[in-house]
Amino acid sequence: MKILNWAAAGVALLALAACAPATAPSASGGDDKSGTLRVWLFDEPNRAPKEKVVAEAIKEFGAANADVKVEVTYIPTTPARHEKFKGAFNDPASAPDVAEYGNTDLAEYAAAGGFADLSADLGSWPEGKDVGADLLKSATVDGKVYGLPWFIGIRALYYRTDVFEELGLKPPTTIENLASAAREIRKKKPELYGVAVGGEYTFGALPFVWDAGGDIESLDSPEARKGVQAYTDLLSDDNCPPQTCASLTGGKTVELFASGKAAMGILGNFSRSAVDAGAAAGKYAVVPLPGAKEGAIAPAFSGGNNLGVMKSSKHRSLAVKFLQLLGGKAYQIKMYEAMGNLPTLTSARDELAAKDSFLKPFLDTVAAGTRFVPIDPAWVKIDNQKVIPTMLQKIATKQATLDQATDEAAAAVKAAFGRS
Amino acid sequence: MTAVTTAPADPETRVRQSTPRPRGRLRPWLYLLPSAAVLLPLFGYPIYMLGLLSVFDYRQAQVSGGEPTRFIGFDNYATLLGDQRFWSVLAQTVVFAAVLVIATLAVGAALAVVLTKAGRVPRLLLSLAAMAAWAAPAMTGSTVWMFLFDADLGLVNQLLGIEGYNWFYDKWVTFGIVGATVVWHSFPFVMVTLYAGIQAIPSSVVEAASLDGASAWHSFWRVIVPMLRPLVTIVVIQSIIWDFKIFTQIYVMTNGGGIAGQNSVLNVYAYQTAFGSSEYGLGSAIGVIMTLILLVVTLLYIRALYRSGEKL
Numbered sequence: 001m002k003i004l005n006w007a008a009a010g011v012a013l014l015a016l017a018a019c020a021p022a023t024a025p026s027a028s029g030g031d032d033k034s035g036t037l038r039v040w041l042f043d044e045p046n047r048a049p050k051e052k053v054v055a056e057a058i059k060e061f062g063a064a065n066a067d068v069k070v071e072v073t074y075i076p077t078t079p080a081r082h083e084k085f086k087g088a089f090n091d092p093a094s095a096p097d098v099a100e101y102g103n104t105d106l107a108e109y110a111a112a113g114g115f116a117d118l119s120a121d122l123g124s125w126p127e128g129k130d131v132g133a134d135l136l137k138s139a140t141v142d143g144k145v146y147g148l149p150w151f152i153g154i155r156a157l158y159y160r161t162d163v164f165e166e167l168g169l170k171p172p173t174t175i176e177n178l179a180s181a182a183r184e185i186r187k188k189k190p191e192l193y194g195v196a197v198g199g200e201y202t203f204g205a206l207p208f209v210w211d212a213g214g215d216i217e218s219l220d221s222p223e224a225r226k227g228v229q230a231y232t233d234l235l236s237d238d239n240c241p242p243q244t245c246a247s248l249t250g251g252k253t254v255e256l257f258a259s260g261k262a263a264m265g266i267l268g269n270f271s272r273s274a275v276d277a278g279a280a281a282g283k284y285a286v287v288p289l290p291g292a293k294e295g296a297i298a299p300a301f302s303g304g305n306n307l308g309v310m311k312s313s314k315h316r317s318l319a320v321k322f323l324q325l326l327g328g329k330a331y332q333i334k335m336y337e338a339m340g341n342l343p344t345l346t347s348a349r350d351e352l353a354a355k356d357s358f359l360k361p362f363l364d365t366v367a368a369g370t371r372f373v374p375i376d377p378a379w380v381k382i383d384n385q386k387v388i389p390t391m392l393q394k395i396a397t398k399q400a401t402l403d404q405a406t407d408e409a410a411a412a413v414k415a416a417f418g419r420s
Numbered sequence: 421m422t423a424v425t426t427a428p429a430d431p432e433t434r435v436r437q438s439t440p441r442p443r444g445r446l447r448p449w450l451y452l453l454p455s456a457a458v459l460l461p462l463f464g465y466p467i468y469m470l471g472l473l474s475v476f477d478y479r480q481a482q483v484s485g486g487e488p489t490r491f492i493g494f495d496n497y498a499t500l501l502g503d504q505r506f507w508s509v510l511a512q513t514v515v516f517a518a519v520l521v522i523a524t525l526a527v528g529a530a531l532a533v534v535l536t537k538a539g540r541v542p543r544l545l546l547s548l549a550a551m552a553a554w555a556a557p558a559m560t561g562s563t564v565w566m567f568l569f570d571a572d573l574g575l576v577n578q579l580l581g582i583e584g585y586n587w588f589y590d591k592w593v594t595f596g597i598v599g600a601t602v603v604w605h606s607f608p609f610v611m612v613t614l615y616a617g618i619q620a621i622p623s624s625v626v627e628a629a630s631l632d633g634a635s636a637w638h639s640f641w642r643v644i645v646p647m648l649r650p651l652v653t654i655v656v657i658q659s660i661i662w663d664f665k666i667f668t669q670i671y672v673m674t675n676g677g678g679i680a681g682q683n684s685v686l687n688v689y690a691y692q693t694a695f696g697s698s699e700y701g702l703g704s705a706i707g708v709i710m711t712l713i714l715l716v717v718t719l720l721y722i723r724a725l726y727r728s729g730e731k732l
Contacts, residue, residue, distance in 0.1 A: 385696065
C-alpha cells in the first residue's frame with residue numbers, strides 16, 4: 001500500500017513536470033551609450049603591473065567617454081574560470097561586457113554562443129589588420145572572429161649558463177642533444193634535475209609531438225608516438241625522477257628552474273619575471289626549443305589571451321571601443337613592458353624586438369611556425385579530462401606501455417570529438 | 421479501500437466508523453507535514469532534477485541555449501555502464517569506502533571506550549582534540565594534511581629524514597594518506613555518539629556482568645555492543661553515506677584524482693564529468709547511480725537488522 005502510494009505520487013509528480021530542463025534566456029544585448037561597462041580580466045600571480053596599465057587605459061577611455069564608468073573584475077585563471085564564464089553565459093545579468101579569455105577555451109565559448117562576432121568591427125579597424133593571420137585563427141571559429149588576440153606566450157628552452165659552462169656543455173641544438181646534456185648534468189650534479197619536465201605539462205610535451213610530425217588528433221600515429229617517447233624518456237630517474245616529476249604541472253617546472261633546482265626548463269617568455277625573482281636570476285639564457293633535426297625549432301604552442309565582447313552586452317559599441325583601446329598597439333606594448341606578454345600586432349612585436357634582445361629566441365620560435373590546439377569544444381573536454389597528462393603519467397610511471405597509453409589517449413580524443 | 425467495501429448496512433454505524441478512520445490515517449501525515457515541507461523542496465527537488473537531467477542530452481550548448489535540449493532516454497546510463505573507467509572507479513570507491521567505514525568505526529569505538537575509562541584531564545584533552553578535528557572544515561583539514569606530507573617542506577618528511585619522498589605517487593600510499601585524513605575528520609562523530617551511548621547504559625548491567633565473571637573484553641562485546649546496536653546502526657549508515665560520497669579530501673589532496681587519475685572516486689568522477697567536461701546529463705546519471713547504490717545499501721542494512729530481530 002505505502003509503496004504503491006509513493007509510486008503513484010512519483011508518477012503524478014513526473015507527469016506534472018514532464019518538461020525539459022531549463023535553458024538560459026537568449027539575450028540579444030543592446031547598445032546603450034552610457035552606464036557601467038563591466039570588464040573581466042584574468043588575475044595574474046603578479047597583478048599589480050597589469051592593474052596599473054589597465055587603470056591607465058580606463059583613464060584614457062574615461063576622458064573620451066565622460067558618462068561611462070568602467071568596472072574591472074579580476075577572475076582566476078584556474079579551471080574555475082570555466083564555471084565563471086558558463087555562469088556569465090547562463091545569466092546575462094551577471095555577465096561582463098568585455099572579457100579576457102584564454103584562446104584554448106574559445107571553441108567552447110563560441111559553441112555556447114557567449115561571445116559576439118567581431119569580424120566587422122575588427123575588419124574596419126586599421127590597427128586590427130596588423131594581427132597575423134595565424135594568430136587571428138586562434139580567435140576564429142567557422143569564419144567568425146570572436147575576439148581580438150591580445151597577447152601570446154611562447155615557450156622556449158631556458159638553461160643555466162653557469163652549469164653549462166662548468167660542465168663544458170653547449171646549448172642543445174637537437175632533442176637528442178638536449179636529452180644527453182640533461183643526463184650528464186644529473187649524473188655530475190645529482191642535486192639538479194637535467195631538464196625540468198612534468199607529467200601534467202601538456203604544452204611542454206606537445207612541441208615534441210608536433211616536431212615529430214604527430215598531432216593531438218592522432219596520438220597513436222607512429223610520428224606522435226616518437227614525440228611522446230622523446231618527452232617521456234626525460235621523465236626518468238636519470239633526469240627527472242617520476243616519483244617527483246610525474247605530477248608536475250608547467251607552473252611547477254617554472255618553480256623548479258627559478259629556484260635553481262633544474263639546469264634547464266621549457267618556460268614561456270611570460271615566466272621571465274618569476275625566474276628573475278628566483279635563485280636562477282642572472283645565470284640563465286634562452287634558446288629556442290630544438291627539434292629532432294639539427295638546426296630545427298620544435299613548433300611552439302601559440303597560447304594566449306583574447307579580448308572579446310559578450311553577446312549579451314548592453315553596451316556593444318562602447319565595449320568594442322574599449323577593446324580596441326586596450327588591445328591597440330600602445331597598450332599592447334605597455335602590457336609587454338608590464339607583464340612580458342608578447343604583442344599580437346606585428347608592428348608592436350617588431351618594435352619590441354629591436355629594443356629587447358631577450359625576445360629573440362621567442363620571436364625566432366614564432367617565425368619558425370607555431371601550432372595551436374584544435375579549435376573545437378572537444379579540446380576543452382580533452383584538457384579537462386587530462387587526456388594528455390594521463391597518457392604521459394601512465395608511461396612515466398610504467399602503468400602502461402607507450403603503445404597502450406597512446407592508444408588509450410587517441411581513443412579518448414576520438415570520443416571527445418565524437419560526442420561534441 | 422477496506423472501509424468502503426466492508427461497509428455495514430446500518431448507515432449510523434457506517435458514519436461512526438468511517439469518520440475517525442480517515443483522521444487516524446491522516447494524523448501521521450499531518451505530523452510529517454512540517455518536516456516534509458522542508459525536506460521535499462530541499463531534497464526532493466534536486467533529486468528530481470538530477471533524475472530528469474540524466475535522461476537528457478544536456479551539455480554546455482544546451483544550458484546556454486545554443487542547441488535544443490534532447491530527450492535521449494537511458495543513453496547516458498548506457499554510455500556510463502559501457503565505460504570501463506566508470507567500473508574501475510566504482511570498484512575503487514566501494515572498497516575505499518568500506519575500509520574507511522571499518523577504520524572509522526574501529527577508531528571511534530576504541531576511543532569511546534578509552535573516554536569512559538580515562539581520568540578527567542586525559543578525557544578533556546582527548547575530547548578537545550576530537551572536537552577540533554570535527555570542527556575543522558574538510559578543505560582546511562585536507563590542506564593541512566597535504567602540507568604535513570609535502571615532499572620537500574612537509575613535517576613528516578623532515579622528521580623521517582626522507583625529504584623529497586612523494587607520498588602522493590604510489591596509488592595505495594596515496595589512498596592510505598587520504599584515508600587517514602578522512603578517518604581523522606569523521607571519527608569524532610562516532611566516538612561522541614558511542615560514548616554517549618555507553619554512558620547511558622546503567623552501571624548495574626555492566627556490574628552484573630562482571631559479577632558473573634565476564635572480562636572487560638567479554639562485557640564489551642556481549643553486553644555493551646548489543647545494547648548500543650541502535651546507535652551503531654545509525655553510525656554505520658552515516659559512515660557509509662559519508663565515505664561513499666567522499667569528495668573534498670580526494671579532490672584537494674590528489675589534485676583531482678592523482679597521477680593518471682588513479683585515485684579518483686565516484687563523486688570526483690561525477691564532478692569532473694558534469695562540470696569539467698560540461699556533460700551535465702552524463703554527470704547526473706552518475707549521481708543517480710550513486711544515490712541508488714546508497715539507498716540499496718542502507719535499505720539492505722536496515723532490513724538485515726530487522727531480520728535478526730533487533731529493533732532500531
